[in-house]
Amino acid sequence: MPVPLYEAKAEFFRMLGHPVRIRVLELLQDGPAPVRDLLTAIEIEPSSLSQQLAILRRSGIVTATRTGSTVVYELTGGDVAELLGAARRVLSVLAAGRQDLLDELRGAEAGR
Template structure:
């Protein structure tokens, strides 16, 4: 039985759900990079980076090419870079909405000089 498309999409997004993988995809969206370049950009142990690159490679999102002792990684196609740009646009729009809401809330905030509130009292025991 075939996996429903929505389930396949959920698995795809779950596979993307790691900060290091997202950072790798962002960097590779700029240009192919050798592992040493990725290590210089991402604060992570080499073994952990290798593990995350393996996940992306097995998923078919990145490709690797060995050049002597160096391994260069690249995005498998332009769609992944498009997805990263789309995610950035969506997050930007969400944050702008939050900023606008925050500004509206701050504009509605009453001044702290409201004398109609009862003053806090402290008894001799400090309560």
């Protein structure tokens, strides 16, 4: 029995649901990067990064290429960058909405 699309989407978003994985994807938007550069940018233990990269690789959202002892990761397509951009826009709107509410609440408190 095939998995319903909404369940597949939920699983996809669960896969994205870790700060390190999101940060890796953001870094890879600029192009392929070796693990050492990702480690420098993210500042976590190599084993933790390796675990998160394995999840991204299994999902098919990134690919890894080994050249000698260097492993380079890259996004499999531009849609990931578009998704991250959309998330940024949604969060900006939500944050702006919260700021408006906060300003309104502060104004109401000042008017007492």
